Amino acid sequence: xxxxxxxxxxxxATRARMTITGEEMSVNExxxxxxxxxxxxxxxSDNTSKKLHDKCKTYNVEIRVFGTRFELxxxxxxxxxxxxxxxxxxxxxxxxxxxxxxxxx
Numbered sequence: 001x002x003x004x005x006x007x008x009x010x011x012x013a014t015r016a017r018m019t020i021t022g023e024e025m026s027v028n029e030x031x032x033x034x035x036x037x038x039x040x041x042x043x044x045s046d047n048t049s050k051k052l053h054d055k056c057k058t059y060n061v062e063i064r065v066f067g068t069r070f071e072l073x074x075x076x077x078x079x080x081x082x083x084x085x086x087x088x089x090x091x092x093x094x095x096x097x098x099x100x101x102x103x104x105x
Contacts, residue, residue: 041081
């Protein structure tokens with residue numbers, strides 16, 4: 001149930017033009033301070049995962065691992081996507097609370 005809410009909110013954020021997709025563009029958003037939350041697919045390569053975790057830690061941006069590349073892509077209405085960066089603090093805050101709810105139980 002919560003997974004569905006997360007994917008729907010991600011779709012809504014995308015329609016509001018508050019997301020950036022793709023590894024390099026997401027890294028650039030993190031570097032420039034525009035990214036508030038980075039969502040990484042569970043099936044991302046080890047190299048991509050390490051790169052994004054390191055960048056997010058350095059620039060103090062929250063990162064969450066969630067869903068497959070197909071689920072993330074479908075949620076935002078595109079082909080498969082491994083990385084989605086949320087650039088709006090409101091969407092990022094709500095998504096983070098949904099992720100926390102999911103891990104709690």
